[in-house]
Amino acid sequence: MNPPDLSIFPALDEARSFTGAARRLGVAHTTVSRKLKELEAHYGTLLAERRDDGVVLTPEGERLLETARRIEVELAGLERDITGRDHRLTGHIKLTTVDALAWLYMPVLARFRTHHPDIDLSLEIGAELRNLSRREAEVALRATNAPDDHLFGQEIGKLHFYPYARADRPVDAAHLPWIEYGDRDCSQPAARWLRKRHPMVRPQASVPTPLAMFRAVEAGLGAGLVPAALADASPGLVCLSDVPAFSIAIWLLTPMELRRTARIRALFEAFSKGANE
Numbered sequence: 330m331n332p333p334d335l336s337i338f339p340a341l342d343e344a345r346s347f348t349g350a351a352r353r354l355g356v357a358h359t360t361v362s363r364k365l366k367e368l369e370a371h372y373g374t375l376l377a378e379r380r381d382d383g384v385v386l387t388p389e390g391e392r393l394l395e396t397a398r399r400i401e402v403e404l405a406g407l408e409r410d411i412t413g414r415d416h417r418l419t420g421h422i423k424l425t426t427v428d429a430l431a432w433l434y435m436p437v438l439a440r441f442r443t444h445h446p447d448i449d450l451s452l453e454i455g456a457e458l459r460n461l462s463r464r465e466a467e468v469a470l471r472a473t474n475a476p477d478d479h480l481f482g483q484e485i486g487k488l489h490f491y492p493y494a495r496a497d498r499p500v501d502a503a504h505l506p507w508i509e510y511g512d513r514d515c516s517q518p519a520a521r522w523l524r525k526r527h528p529m530v531r532p533q534a535s536v537p538t539p540l541a542m543f544r545a546v547e548a549g550l551g552a553g554l555v556p557a558a559l560a561d562a563s564p565g566l567v568c569l570s571d572v573p574a575f576s577i578a579i580w581l582l583t584p585m586e587l588r589r590t591a592r593i594r595a596l597f598e599a600f601s602k603g604a605n606e
Contacts, residue, residue, distance in 0.1 A: 335397035337364050338376075338386065342394055345383030368393070406586060418445055420592050425453040426470035429488075429540040430579065433558055434470065434600070441599040448592050468596060469582045472514065472539075476580045481588040485600050486579040488539065490519070492526075492569040493560045494552035506551035507532045508542060515539060518575035519554045526574075 340350035341361070351358040369376050376390035386394055426434075431454050442450055453466055469480075476482045494505055507523065509532035510516040523530060534550055536542050543559040546552065547566060554574050560566050581600050587593045 334364055334368060335393060335400060337361050337368075338390060338394040338397045339401065341365075341377060341384055341390075342386060345385070347384065350384075406584075418591050418595060419447040421449040421451070422468060422592055422596060423451050423453060423466045424468045424470060424596075425455075425466035427472065427540075428454055428538055429543075429556065429559065430470045430472060432540055437600055441596060444599070445592070445595055448595070467583060467587060468593065469580075471580050471582060472577045473580055474578050476578075476582055479585070480582045481585050482580045482582040483597055483601070484578050485581055488556040488558065488577045488579060489573040490515070490539075490554040490575050490577075491557050491560070491573050492552060493546050493555045493566045494569060495546065495549050496565055496567045498549070498552070503527055503530060506534070508534045508536060508545050508551040508553035510542065510554075511535045511537045513537055514577070515542075515554070518577075522554065522574040 336354060337350060340353045341347075344350045344353055347358045347361045351361045354361065365377055372389065374389050375387050376393065377384050377386050424438075431452060438450065438452075442448070472488055498505060507527070507530050509523070510519050523532070532551075534545065536545050536553075539556050539559065542553045543555045543563075546555055546560070547563055552569065555566075557568075557573075560568070581597060583593050583597075
């Protein structure tokens with residue numbers, strides 16, 4: 330048995346199906362099934378069960394899952410330690426972020442590429458951020474008030490959320506249709522603010538991200554809490570309060586092992602300068 334065989338356990342635990350695990354690993358679902366049977370034969374015990382709600386690991390499978398994840402982290406740390414010794418302004422950076430931050434900081438990234446043409450940059454943009462510890466990305470641009478303490482980070486700004494509505498809608502916020510955030514980082518502070526300020530209001534729509542909220546409010550779907558950095562650029566919106574509903578810090582994060590790498594330092598410097606411009 331080789332350590333790569335254990336990679337099926339994190340994939341099965343996350344996907345809860347052979348097909349989903351195979352898709353994550355980039356192999357056929359028969360390969361996942363075969364590897365599981367080989368491991369079960371090796372250990373002489375059942376490691377996963379098919380149930381109505383999907384594939385579930387047995388207690389023995391859970392133990393192998395812990396080992397698999399530990400090996401993943403250790404191998405990724407070894408790779409980062411080796412690549413972290415690179416002091417040249419060349420190479421590749423994979424940055425993971427969400428749509429609103431990509432929108433706001435695209436000028437910074439453009440200037441970075443202009444000044445460092447030998448560094449290739451790829452952006453992973455989505456609601457689910459890539460995992461830095463597992464080396465799914467090297468740098469993360471995140472909106473959070475609680476950054477991971479095992480990562481090296483730099484706070485580069487804040488998103489201040491205010492209530493906005495279209496200028497052609499009624500000024501009385503209590504008579505406006507409201508939009509809420511779905512099950513994301515903004516949902517809880519936004520819901521608390523709305524309950525406190527407008528307890529009788531019941532949101533009639535929901536969106537997943539701040540950029541989607543901005544477009545929804547701008548399109549006239551209703552009033553909502555939007556970062557001022559986005560909304561203030563739209564002359565068709567009016568702010569309904571002088572006080573922010575809540576604020577979230579913006580962090581640039583990277584694994585500790587990569588913080589001294591030349592290309593990563595250059596990116597951090599670009600964001601530091603961009604935040605001050």
